Amino acid sequence: MEQVHPQRKWQDYFSFSTDHKVIGVQYLVTAFFFYFVGGALAEAMRVELATPDPDFVQPEFYNQLMTMHGSIMLFLWILPAGAAFANYLIPLMIGAEDMAFPRLNAVAFWIIPPGGIFFLSSFFVGAPQAGWTSYPPLSLVSGQWGEEIWILSVLLLGTSSILGAINFVTTILRMRIPDMDIHSMPLFCWSMLATSALILLGTPVLAAALILLSFDLIAGTAFFNPAGGGDPIVYQHMFWFYSHPAVYIMVLPFFGVISEVLPVHARKPIFGYRAIAYSSLAISFLGLIVWAHHMFTSGTPGWLRMFFMATTMIIAVPTGIKVFSWCATLWGGKLNLNSALLFGIGFLSSFLIGGLSGVMVASVPFDIHVHDTYFVVAHFHYVLFGGAVFGLFAAVYHWFPKMSGKMVNETLGRIHFAMTFIGFNLTFLPMHPLGLQGMNRRVALYDPKFQALNELVSLGSYLLAVSTFPFIINIVWSVFKGKPAPRNPWRALTLEWQTASPPIIENFEEEPVLWAGPYDYGIDTESIDGDEEVDDMLAEVAGNT
């Protein structure tokens, strides 16, 4: 792979490198590895669920598949994938040479592969079966060693996440080039600031809960075991204090990605820069006070349900501000419908559905009806697949030329998008009616009357699995045989495009100069033909390479 980066050998990507760009790629490739593992587990579940009877796997093994699928996708796919782009992009976007703590950064990454392998090793001793939530007392009685491996892996991955967040916050707040004030930094940095705040405040509480759960599991205490005088509800509160914000930890980085991708490919300034920036912070803050909406059926008292119902619905306000701002950004733009923008628009439409069904389940009476049904499964997959994963693919297509120095094949990219979008909706849309009709989640068996829709869901999931092939082929082919990428193929204004593709070691030949805001596309007060001005300047910069 020498041709990918003239200054770098392929071995560097397997080393304890402190270069944020190497670490970003390491995160991304590791995350994709676990995406395929988690995806394979999901496909096994869908094969089982194609018929109402347990004919493909035993119910116990189904529980293991379900638990491992959820945990891998959250802790080893979306979390590291968000960190991948944060690592790669933050220093470039703010004109820094590297992260604030490069060695800490490498440590944070190198916790993940052993943590992930350790996690997968639980299959040899009987993987955990209590779901990614690991509610006691179920988690205390369904296989001790698998559960303990689950706890230790999540503690490891949480540590990695905290170390990463320390780096992101310090870098964003302390290392911008001097003439970039906080209101002229790219929105991705704002979203990572909001994400990191949640990681720093939430993850340690999960750690506390898991340490106590571990005592219950191994040492015979009864913090969460009603049989010994403990209370499982306390675990639920501690768990969701992290795990609800975790949803925002997983999706906020991709809100940032969308705010970068849409203006560039629509050739328009972002609509409402400050509104988008501050709404990220508002989501962070509100995200910390909504957790008990996961517990409406856990005997939560009425007044507390009211409080959490209200705060949860209020989250729709900052989220709505973002969605409207993105739509207004696209409105009247010169859309260049390439793979990155297609995934960006796919994100908008799917995330909107997930967000709206989120407001539905925020309402207590409705939630009590659909709690633990496939309606909830549909809701969070629209948020986490339709939101985070679509945003992630938009990011891959948008920054691949920068990261690899090669252009991707747009035709394959569009095929990938079409298959993903259709497969995704076929898989998850029918889960809404299934849930409303009362099909329970997390069970290998179901009432035969649900079979027709489940066959459709399984077919959709197979299409989703197949859709990754054009993507893999495209990426591998482009890395080796792709057309060389210029330094700024999208004529974008953020700083990462002012350096070579791929960027040189320590990023910039000389400290980059801010000569326009991050989204000043088509803005010019002097010339009549507004679009030309910035574009001409961009062409000039590109010509200098």
Place this chain on the structure above:
Amino acid sequence: MQSSAVNESQLVIDSHQESAHHGHPDHRMFGVILFLIADSMTFIGFFAAFLIYRAIMPVWPPEGTPELELLVPIINTSILVTSSFVMHKGQVALKNNDIQGLQKWFAITAAMGVAFLAGQGYEYFHAEMGLTTNLFSSCFFAVTGFHGLHVTVGVLLILSVLWRSRTEGHYSSTSHFGVEAAEIYWHFVDVIWLVLFVLVYLL
């Protein structure tokens, strides 16, 4: 208009590059503070669990829980609080370029930390309850144990500062991140103990 903006930014960059000649700006203390914020959330998690148990259990502490002895913990509290001031004297000594002073005060702080841990060990050994006796005893050992782990780490940090200070010029009145990081960590552990002491022993 565009060009004047460039000129202005060029000026800022020039002044920045001048300061960059004196080495990279140091962000480590900022990072340590972020870490301590995260770490405090772990304790807040434990404390919250403890307070919820206290609030929802009909009898608290559960019947049969022995009365906690207060003498040793009070001595321990005073040792830990005093040690924070002792340690600060070490840092002040370093700022006056007095390495011996730093070593003396830090050695005393480490000894006080060890005394605290010994006191806690004595308390564990003589407690009339075990980890699994009941919910209160479990909470007691989990919370004080997790804090004791932090004290241990703090002592190790102080010892590593002492070890490094043997190298001439490793710490000076202008370069002393390790000293300050160990100190702020120690103060943090101290403050957490005060909250813990009130919650577990006094309430």
